[in-house]
Amino acid sequence: MSYQNVHSGSLVNFTIKINELVKENKTFVLCDTNTKICLEKIDENLIFSNSEKLIIQSGEENKNITQVVKIWEFLNGHNANKNDFLINIGGGVICDLGGFAASTYKRGISFINIPTSLLGMVDASIGGKTGFNLNHLKNNIGTFSPAKMVICDADFLDTLPNDELKSGFAEVIKHALILDLNFWNQIKNKSFENYNFQDLISKSIDHKLTIVECDPLEKGPRKKLNFGHTVGHALESYFMSKDKKLLHGYAIAQGMIIESYISYKNNLLNLENYNEIKRFINSIYSQIKLSEYELNSLINLMTNDKKNELPKISFTLLNAIGDAVFDQYLSKDETKKLMLDFIENG
Known part of the structure; x- marks a missing residue:
């Protein structure tokens, strides 16, 4: 697997590379009603x-097998063959769905990701993970x-709320919390309105590629990228099951705070670092209040997380800002106790 054909910059500058x-x-374009x-x-x-273009319904609630079948039928109906390309133009949902459909259609055709959201540019389009949700369980x-090419053009961000x-x-x-203290200091000392997003995209791409190139199938260090996602994916799944909207990043932000708290309570992260992380994230994202009843549902969702390899819940935790440790396993009871403590004292 190769992930090197990832570019950051204006799309028009890569016309020749795409054509080559x-x-x-033949090429077939996939996008959604938003993109x-x-x-x-x-x-x-x-x-x-x-x-030929296929436009599907947008939103995480449509990241399902029904949409995958639509893509397969679209390709099949237009006689796409093994040498053709699917062009995914959209955010994380489109990159995940389109990548999965392409990787399985006729046992795999090539695809190009052109992410149009910040989430797609810094995460979903890079690294070769594709997929869809099943019964509200994330991916x-x-x-x-991996996509044959990824082009991240920050100009598309002008279309985003x-x-x-x-x-x-x-x-x-x-990426900053698990890998790079200097990057963390850079982003925490600026207001959200003053970020240069093209620079942030380039930095995040470099960080993610560094990890996935050495561990493409997530057998070791790539698991660091799951920080915040054990709790975060459970939150997303729970909200989807209740037909409530919760954007991925908002769920992951809350997940990072809770998993930082778990890191602190397990004598990995110091209290000063935990409070620093919590303050910064809470300055950008609204907090998600959890009840004990909801917590039981979240724990059950976490036990079904695809990352688990033992009859326990798998976490990536922090030793310090910029230093993550993976394969940290907690039982359901241990996880519930720590999360109850977070609700009361975190």
Whole structure:
């Protein structure tokens, strides 16, 4: 698996690279009802500007097998063959769904990711993870299949509302917390309105590629990228089951606070670092209040997390800001006790 063909910059600057990659093969474009507006921003000289296009419903609630079947039927109906390309233009949902459909159609066709959200640019489009949700469980079905090319153009961020930008920014925070104290100090000392997002995207891409290149199938250090996601994915799944909207990044932000607290209570992270993390994240994201009743549902969801390898719940925790440790296992009872303590004292 190779992840090197990831680029940050204006899409129009990569027209020749895209054309050289695709050559004379057919291309098919996938986007959703939110990101179809981005098609208008795509340079007319790109090889897929006249391609057949499929527009599916947007939103995490539509990240399911029904949409995957639609993509397969779209490709099949237009006689896509093994040499053709699927072009995914959209956020994390489109990159995940499109990547999965491409990786399984005729046992795998090539795809290109052109993420249009900050979340897609710094996380979902990079690293080869594809998939969809099953019975409200996040990404419970999926493959490892890297895109042939990824192009992250910050100009697309102009189409995003502020809450979507903040959702993607949570993954930037995660990269700093697990890998880079200097990067953490850089982002925590600026207000959200003053960030240079192209710089943040480039830095996050570098951090993620460093990890996935050495561990493409998540057998070791790549598990560090799961920080905040054990609790965060459970929150997302719980909200989906109640037909309530919770953006991925907002769930992960809360997950990072709780998992930082667990790190502190397990004598890994010091109290000063925990409070620093909590203050910064709470300055950007609204807190999610949890009841004991909801906590029981979250614990049950965490026991079904795809990351678990033992009859316990798997966490990535922090030794310090910029230093993460993976394969930290807690029982259901231990997890519940710590999360109850967080609700009362965190």
